[in-house]
Amino acid sequence: MSEPESTNTMFHDAFTKLGDGSYALQTTGAGGGAATDVNLASSDVPLYSPVAESGFGNGSVTAPAAGATIATHQPPAGATGKLHKIVVTAWLSGTGTPAAVDGFNIAFKYGDTVISPIALVPDHHVPVATEFYFDAATGVAFSVVAVAAGTADVVYNAMIVATQIEP
Incomplete structure (x- = not known):
């Protein structure tokens, strides 16, 4: 190999x-x-590799409405109480021209709580990765949402990768 x-x-x-x-x-x-x-x-250095309780979610929304979910990941029940490294990668695409406001128009949510805004480059196809660390809870999803309405024809893309790092 x-x-x-x-x-x-x-x-x-x-x-x-x-x-x-x-x-x-x-x-x-x-x-x-x-x-x-x-x-x-x-x-x-301790090696933490992905386990069955890790996972991902991705999505794309064109000109999202305020509060629209762009991507979500629901950790499985076996992940409850375990520390996860969450990597959110987000970018803009589409036929519309991103406005400056599109660069500050998404946020990371844990359940119903907005944890942090995520800054994007207000241009096409420039992925930005942001890391978070959370203990997973039963029935509580990790999500990326639009804060306000997006610019016409601009596509908001996001991928959430949740890796359980605590055995």
Whole structure:
């Protein structure tokens, strides 16, 4: 099996695979000196992988009305009381020209409570990802909603990825 290719160029070639299969961050000495391994290996960091209680929701709404739900995710009953990392990725598209107000017109909701507005780039196809951390509760959904009415022919898109990180 081949190693997955990273799309993050910030740390390109910064990690070194160790003999035990873990990874270490490689740093450069002062003045561009020789590279050295940092004492932190991937085995020192807890690994939380997605479980059955993780999930996602996505949606698109053209010129949403105020309060319209763009995307939602209902965690399963087995996720109750477990910590989740919620990544909301949102962007604008469509044939309409986004107005400046479209850049501040969505919010993240947990159940009936608006937790935080989410800023978007008021242009087409510029995804913005925002992270939240919540304990899931039975019957309480994570949602992305329009705050006010959207501009004509502008499509609001959102994807919610909820990953249970607490076993």
